[in-house]
Amino acid sequence: MKNSDQLVDMALLYFSLSFLCIGGTIPLVPDMHRFFVDTRGLMTTTEFAGYIALAQVAPGPNILYIALFGYHVAGIAGALTALTAISFAPFVMMVITTRMFTRLQRNPWREVVLRGLVPVTVGLMFAGCMVLTQGFADWRAWAVAAVALAAFMTNKLHPLWMIGAGAVAGVAFGM
Amino acid sequence: MLLIHRQNATRAIETLSIADSSLSYHQFMTDSPTLQPFVPSRRALFLAFLQIGVSAFGGALPWGRRILVEDRKWMDEHEFAEIVTVCQAIPGPNMVNMAVFVGTRYHGIPGALLAFVGIVGVPLVILLLLDSVYLAFAHVPQVQSGMHGMAAVATAYMLYMSIKMGGPFWKRPWGLLLGAAAAALALFAHWHMALVLLVCGTVGVVLSKRGDL
Numbered sequence: 001m002k003n004s005d006q007l008v009d010m011a012l013l014y015f016s017l018s019f020l021c022i023g024g025t026i027p028l029v030p031d032m033h034r035f036f037v038d039t040r041g042l043m044t045t046t047e048f049a050g051y052i053a054l055a056q057v058a059p060g061p062n063i064l065y066i067a068l069f070g071y072h073v074a075g076i077a078g079a080l081t082a083l084t085a086i087s088f089a090p091f092v093m094m095v096i097t098t099r100m101f102t103r104l105q106r107n108p109w110r111e112v113v114l115r116g117l118v119p120v121t122v123g124l125m126f127a128g129c130m131v132l133t134q135g136f137a138d139w140r141a142w143a144v145a146a147v148a149l150a151a152f153m154t155n156k157l158h159p160l161w162m163i164g165a166g167a168v169a170g171v172a173f174g175m
Numbered sequence: 176m177l178l179i180h181r182q183n184a185t186r187a188i189e190t191l192s193i194a195d196s197s198l199s200y201h202q203f204m205t206d207s208p209t210l211q212p213f214v215p216s217r218r219a220l221f222l223a224f225l226q227i228g229v230s231a232f233g234g235a236l237p238w239g240r241r242i243l244v245e246d247r248k249w250m251d252e253h254e255f256a257e258i259v260t261v262c263q264a265i266p267g268p269n270m271v272n273m274a275v276f277v278g279t280r281y282h283g284i285p286g287a288l289l290a291f292v293g294i295v296g297v298p299l300v301i302l303l304l305l306d307s308v309y310l311a312f313a314h315v316p317q318v319q320s321g322m323h324g325m326a327a328v329a330t331a332y333m334l335y336m337s338i339k340m341g342g343p344f345w346k347r348p349w350g351l352l353l354g355a356a357a358a359a360l361a362l363f364a365h366w367h368m369a370l371v372l373l374v375c376g377t378v379g380v381v382l383s384k385r386g387d388l
Binding site: 018022025028046049056057059060067068079083087093094112113117122132135137145146148159162163168173 | 228229230231232235257258260261262263264265266267268269270271272275276279280284287291294295297298299301302303305306309316317320321322323324325326327328329330331332333334335336337338340341344349350351353354355356357358361362365367368369371372375376378379380381382383384388
């Protein structure tokens with residue numbers, strides 16, 4: 001398949017997903033994984049998870065790994081296309097929302113809808129994590145992830161230090 | 176919010192004008208320290224979100240609060256929290272939505288674009304540079320090992336965030352069941368997210384309306 005076709009398909013994917021990314025973009029991981037790894041074979045699961053990790057190490061809002069996926073499909077144009085497409089619906093909706101902020105604040109349905117969506121979003125985030133574990137090579141990756149999860153749960157250590165520690169552990173154990 | 180402030184202010188003026196009839200509405204609005212209609216310049220807007228973007232490691236929200244509320248004082252704690260809840264209801268990452276909100280509020284759509292580019296632009300360049308460094312050394316086995324370790328921790332971090340976000344729902348059986356159903360449909364039935372959100376989201380809103388969530 002030609003590169004430009006990939007670019008158009010990716011733009012369409014992100015444009016449609018941009019309407020759905022309630023609670024951030026992490027719940028989109030299963031859908032993105034299907035596109036980039038399962039259907040198109042543009043990267044492996046480990047690469048896919050690696051780019052997410054790389055974006056965690058860098059500063060900035062956590063949609064930037066989406067630009068990184070785009071970059072690996074079609075270079076700078078891919079990165080900008082992906083970022084623009086995923087931002088389209090949120091941008092337009094936020095501009096409209098800002099103009100009717102006070103009205104929206106008083107709408108009793110806001111709380112009801114938000115409460116109803118949180119469990120679904122959390123479920124999709126969990127599914128995304130499970131998709132990423134498919135890239136775990138062996139028990140060592142599971143062990144590192146388990147230790148990291150325990151550390152996240154018990155202390156407020158900054159994620160950046162933890163990811164750094166993960167890199168050290170990876171080298172030390174030859175993962 | 177602002178509207179209520181204004182109404183209160185008008186009422187306050189009415190009471191004040193009994194004491195001092197020379198005090199005009201205009202004077203009251205400009206003299207009052209809390210009601211000053213401050214509008215940051217486009218440059219200040221861009222720079223504020225640029226600062227949030229480059230300082231935000233692992234979650235931009237705490238930095239947004241620090242820079243917008245504590246340093247710049249463009250809004251108070253309460254208003255920040257209110258805007259965040261609205262940003263959560265709209266698709267997209269909270270802090271990027273916040274950038275669009277603040278940008279639109281002060282300078283319309285051009286302001287929104289400026290704030291958006293501010294928060295995303297420089298971090299994007301940093302990330303692409305980091306990525307090319309990684310690619311240049313990707314053939315080194317140790318770099319691959321390190322990447323595997325980082326990926327494992329990043330996965331754990333995502334799991335931690337989902338556990339934390341679902342916090343209040345774990346004690347409610349319906350919430351747990353709904354979350355599990357959404358996860359299973361995405362993982363095993365390979366449903367697209369739109370369908371999961373439509374079906375489970377509808378169930379969720381009905382449950383929430385009935386007070387079960």
